[in-house]
Amino acid sequence: PIDPAANGVAGAQEAVKYYRLSEIEEQNTFKSTWIIINNNVYDVTKFLEEHPGGEEVLREQAGGDATESFEDVGHSTDAREMAADMKIGELHPVSWRKLEPLSPRPHLTSLPPTLKWRLPVLHSATTLWSIMSVSAP
């Protein structure tokens, strides 16, 4: 059979594989250790023992998002290239917001309810002033 990828035919690269967070979370064992960095999914199973920072730190992040700790260390370009070789796919966009809760919008939540629902129709300082004077007790 003809394998287009083996011939280096343009456009024959495999499509990106997307993983849901739930699938990644299961890969936290000695047999299979995956981590997420910047929405990319890495299989670090075979890398654990070679990692200069030790295998423990990788295990701690297994099955989850290691972006912050990875960036905190200030990994070298070399380290980033090594990571690229271990990339197996990307976090499916539906799982992105599960990683970090959507931040609340304090400027809206701190407003009185009467103002909140009127916000979309606010146009000028004059309008704002008239609404505020009407809502004042």
Ligand code: HEM
């Ligand atoms: C695929 C992912 C990773 C790769 C390929 C990788 C690779 C490396 C490499 C090559 C170094 C040597 C220093 C450098 O070149 O920057 C290093 C150091 C280190 N890594 Fe990672 N790393 C990965 C993920 C992580 C994660 C997720 C953590 C933290 C949870 C971590 C923690 C550390 C620490 C603490 C050091 C410092 C060791 C020292 O300076 O003594 N690494 N890593």
